[in-house]
Amino acid sequence: MTNDDSDKKDDFELQHFLPFLLNQAAEESSLDFQRVYKNRYGMLRTEWRVLFHLGVFGQMTAKEIGARAKIHKTKISRAVRKLEQRRYLTRTRHQDDRRVEWLTLTPAGKTVYHELRGIAEQYDAKLANLFSTDEAALLRRMLRRLAAMD
Template sequence: MDDAFELREFLPYLLNQAAERSGLAFQKHYKDRYGMLRTEWRVLFHLGRYGALTAKEIGAMARVHKTKISRAVVALEAKRFLSREEMEHDRRHERLQLTAAGAAAFKEICAAAQDFDQRLTARFRPEDVRVLKACLTQIAEFEMATKI
């Protein structure tokens, strides 16, 4: 047997567990409070942080598939958190923009996120947090082409 191999040492497993644990803890701020799904919160975030964007731009920035974006936009629109506007020069594109209510929700969730992140990272030494985030960023950005 390939002894000594422990799932708890296996990076994809650890990443999954940590992601699930922290994601579940944070979702109360957008799910319980606003009935949003994670993709909806990500779309809201991008519009709040970067201003009006098209669905495609959000998908590229957030690494989310266009069908998920499409459904999130429908849901956010139903909640009156965003408005869509066809662009004159190319009617395939839609300019998405937060409403005042959407901007308010963005602001509140963002503040909660910053606070959450601080409380989470406060458990570690600052230099370890730096290492952690750097490693995660690198893993997240490995290109699909890059054979892991």
């Protein structure tokens, strides 16, 4: 215990604490976009993330998606089931290793992906527009560094 016990205002600045700031910014920056995939497409965050990964990378396995986006396998499993029920993706067993299944977007899934992708790009541009081009680029680099994706 390094401080006195009075009831006075302390000098630690919570809004300087990086994990707090990152969480606030992340939450706020997801809100508008979340509304789109949630209200318009009835999707959860994990679901659109899976959808996006498949849209971007084509055929993938659940495990690959989980590793890349750091999502737990049970969340992936349930998201995949939902997306399958909505006919946005199909599964096919891997021939050589029948534990594995390849996930692929259906045409309907691709349509939704492209729609959401367009909205995502616009939204990203809107956010990046708060800063100069250089600043935005630096921000992305720093975030990737913090997420250890570099």
